[in-house]
Amino acid sequence: MALGRAKNLIYGVVFLLAIGALAVTAYMLNGWSFNDAIFMTVVTIFTVGYDEVRPLDTILLRVITIALIVLGCTTMIYLTGALVQFITFTELQQLFGNTRMNKQIALLKNHVIICGFGRIGTILAKELQAGKSDFVIIEPNAERFAEAKALGYLGIHADAIEESSLKQAGIDCARAIATVVSSDPVNVFVTLTARSLNNSIFIVARGEEPSTERKLFQAGANAVVLPAHIGAEQVASMILSPSIAGVTEYNERRRQMELDLQTLGLEMAIVAAAEGSAFTGLTVQEIERQAGGTFFIVAIEQAGTRTADRPLPSTCIKAGDGVTILCRSGWPNLLYKFGEPQRAA
Numbered sequence: 001m002a003l004g005r006a007k008n009l010i011y012g013v014v015f016l017l018a019i020g021a022l023a024v025t026a027y028m029l030n031g032w033s034f035n036d037a038i039f040m041t042v043v044t045i046f047t048v049g050y051d052e053v054r055p056l057d058t059i060l061l062r063v064i065t066i067a068l069i070v071l072g073c074t075t076m077i078y079l080t081g082a083l084v085q086f087i088t089f090t091e092l093q094q095l096f097g098n099t100r101m102n103k104q105i106a107l108l109k110n111h112v113i114i115c116g117f118g119r120i121g122t123i124l125a126k127e128l129q130a131g132k133s134d135f136v137i138i139e140p141n142a143e144r145f146a147e148a149k150a151l152g153y154l155g156i157h158a159d160a161i162e163e164s165s166l167k168q169a170g171i172d173c174a175r176a177i178a179t180v181v182s183s184d185p186v187n188v189f190v191t192l193t194a195r196s197l198n199n200s201i202f203i204v205a206r207g208e209e210p211s212t213e214r215k216l217f218q219a220g221a222n223a224v225v226l227p228a229h230i231g232a233e234q235v236a237s238m239i240l241s242p243s244i245a246g247v248t249e250y251n252e253r254r255r256q257m258e259l260d261l262q263t264l265g266l267e268m269a270i271v272a273a274a275e276g277s278a279f280t281g282l283t284v285q286e287i288e289r290q291a292g293g294t295f296f297i298v299a300i301e302q303a304g305t306r307t308a309d310r311p312l313p314s315t316c317i318k319a320g321d322g323v324t325i326l327c328r329s330g331w332p333n334l335l336y337k338f339g340e341p342q343r344a345a
Contacts, residue, residue: 110174115160163193166190176202179194184208187212191205272323273318
């Protein structure tokens with residue numbers, strides 16, 4: 001419907017230009033200069049009412065002018081109507097579209113709130129959609145918000161640091177919120193606000209600087225994601241455990257496997273056991289007992305080898321081993337026990 005109104009507007013402009021061009025040509029053929037012809041055409045079409053720039057002393061000139069008045073004024077009326085209709089329809093469509101979206105958001109339960117539709121937010125939304133999980137995006141940038149709407153995502157064009165935005169997104173009945181904007185102070189503030197509004201919600205926060213991690217946990221985050229740190233860990237895993245890294249490349253088969261795992265609430269991760277970490281030196285059975293069913297070890301690539309084997313319960317984890325883990329919810333904090341040396345009390 002909007003396309004039809006846009007076409008009407010385009011047709012009106014084209015017809016007006018065509019009439020103007022014909023009138024200018026007709027006046028010039030009767031001996032007028034280009035400047036006089038175009039000025040006469042413009043003041044006639046727009047009914048300004050100035051005097052004629054030259055005398056209309058012939059029947060032909062009067063016929064041309066009369067035709068220009070009739071066709072030009074008619075076209076201007078049509079064009080004005082099409083323009084008003086287009087603007088009004090666009091505004092109403094936006095108004096009703098936002099109203100319908102707000103109603104859909106108000107009906108959501110047990111959903112996820114994504115604060116920020118940048119690079120990470122875009123990927124997160126795509127993954128949640130693939131996992132058939134309901135979510136709402138809060139994005140203050142108009143272009144990014146329009147992009148989210150174009151993809152069919154539910155969203156709110158607002159800043160997540162405002163309590164009203166989080167309330168509108170249904171934080172009181174959401175199961176999780178991910179604040180993944182590129183500003184650490186904003187993520188800390190959103191985490192504080194979200195925790196104050198819903199004490200039981202699961203909060204995942206993004207941090208750019210390692211020093212922000214502690215602040216985010218203090219603010220109430222359940223898990224903190226450091227994109228640069230994760231990227232470095234993936235590179236290290238490829239170097240330290242090439243056979244596991246090769247198996248877990250993002251090909252189509254791997255992608256489908258991940259989607260299948262997500263529907264079961266599972267995820268696969270690769271961790272290099274660090275010297276002095278809490279899990280280094282323990283057996284697979286001991287580690288899984290400590291994990292309490294949060295994750296399971298499905299493969300181990302021992303340091304210095306090129307093969308990843310399915311471990312026995314009695315297999316001992318040594319420093320430098322590449323460990324492939326099948327995780328449940330809450331795995332990030334426990335996995336740090338593999339990758340970080342144990343701190344002295």
